[in-house]
Amino acid sequence: MTTATLAAQQMSPTQVDRIVTPRGIEIWHVESHVVPLVALAFTFEGGGAQDPADKSGVAQMMARLLDEGAGLYDADAFQERLAGRAIEMSFNGGPDAVGGSLKTLVKHADEAFDLLRLALVEPRFDADAVERVRGQMAASLRYQMNDPGVVASKRFFAEAFAGHAYGRPNNGTLDSVARIARDDLAAFHRAAVARGRVKVAAVGAIDGARLTELVDRAFGDLPVDSALAPVEPTRIQGLGERHVCDLDVPQSVIRFGMNGISWRDPDFISAYVLNHILGGGSFTSRLFQEVREKRGLAYSVGTSIVSYRGVAMTWGYTATKNERVAECLSVIESECARLRDEGPSDEELEKARNYLVGSYALGFDTSTKIAHQLAQISFEGLGLDYIARRNGLVSGVTQEGVRDAARRIFDDGKMLVVVAGRPVGL
Incomplete structure (x- = not known):
């Protein structure tokens, strides 16, 4: 039995504590000291369905840029800080949400949560980083044009949800990705990344008081809420076609x-x-x-x-x-x-x-x-x-x-x- 398996068994995830921080952030917490690390997952309501109709891919591009430079650190410096402490941080954008994760050794928790705060509160969206991520997304889209599985899936969603946000590809198109400007990314960040709409879960060798302090440090400076258009209910179209x-x-x-x-x-x-x-x-x-x-x-x-x-x-x-x-x-x-x-x-x-x-x-x-x-x-x-x-x-x-x-x-x-x-x- 591996240490990870033993740790998972002893965590007993049915024992989940609910914490509400002084800044109003709800955390679901499982405390376990078997392995000296902390794993954090979080989800903000509001994803690709909020993209402008002619600029699909904004949510995903914004998420991919959050750790590409923040605060005083450009992309290289930010990644070096993460690597220097073996901190794992990632972000993703889906149709209904922007989410992310953080994993760090307990002894590096202060620095890890400080870097998470910078990524969430002070992303730079530097021009070179924007163009690099744009190029990566465009290269992926060109490759997918010859993948029959991706072609079929995109056409399926376009037919099933024609005229609805779910019918547009979450990763955009070559045309839409080319049109996304820094202002679009910054506007989406302001609208979606708000502490009033975040769900946070944490597992690991950390008690509730310490976790409360760190989560408020990372998320507390975000706006409480912002205007977010509700996703219109829909049904699958084209049945029988x-x-x-x-x-x-x-x-x-x-x-x-x-x-x-x-x-x-x-x-x-x-x-x-x-x-x-x-x-x-x-x-x-x-x-x-x-x-x-x-x-x-x-x-x-x-x-x-x-x-x-x-x-x-x-x-x-x-x-x-x-x-x-x-x-x-x-x-x-x-x-x-x-x-x-x-x-x-x-x-x-x-x-x-x-x-x-x-x-x-x-x-x-x-x-x-x-x-x-x-x-x-x-x-x-x-x-x-x-x-x-x-x-x-x-x-x-x-x-x-x-x-x-x-x-x-x-x-x-x-x-x-x-x-x-x-x-x-x-």
Whole structure:
């Protein structure tokens, strides 16, 4: 047993303390002194869905620039300070949030949290750093133009959420990234990075009093709040449609999607178990057995639940020979309809519940994973005791609950399909 595994077991992440700092910042805290480090995860409400319509990619570019120079330190000097103390700091931008993480040895906590404060409160957005990150994003976008998986995914979201912020690529386009100016980055930073909208989780060898001091030091100088446009609720569009992105490849990549159930919905856990049975359960799922094992149509196939602030959907992926795309889709649609009409077998339901209960602890095997899980649970508003309740909720899922979720998700059987390749007979 490794030290990290032992530490994870002894942290007992069901024991989570809630702290509210003098500056009003809520922290979910797990204290453990097995390893002398602190892992921090945080999430600010407001992500790519807040980008200007003609400048998608602002949130992601801004997040990538936060540690590219701050306060008195330019990009090189800032990174040298981090490296000199083995401090790990990163930021990311998603559709609904800008988030980040920090990991440091306890003995370097003061400097680590001071550097985090600079990154959050005083980012420089220097011209050379902006152009460097712009170039990196543009290079990635050019590379993705020939990736059938990315092409299919982007087209899927563009069709599913046409006219909505979720339909625009979170990492932008070549044109939109080229238009982003420093003023856009600074404006987004002012709007999104506010202490009134941050969720913070911390795990490690630090007590509540000390953590309170450090978190207020890092986040306390941020504005309490700022005007942030609410994300308009939407639904997946184009159900029943099939779209082809013409690419000269021998194997077509398929993305398909239908209705979903959000994390905050009372039926989510039933939908989660249903998704495991359909395509989320890897080797045991219906789609894996029917598409790969019985027919040899694809090497991999699966589904997942996407839950955003404004919409939820179930979507899936696979890839198959161009001449077998229609057959593959027919099998997928058939299995969705069977689950809607008949539900899973008692054995399928029992196996799914047992796996999901037994595997849950694997997401808590490091301090960083625990911190990220807690920050996500806080962001979704699921409650401080969710980790303690979650396995009980899964174990309590019934046939009736799964069938109700299947009727909501599969509805009339129509799905939006996007294929990147040259499918035959579709």
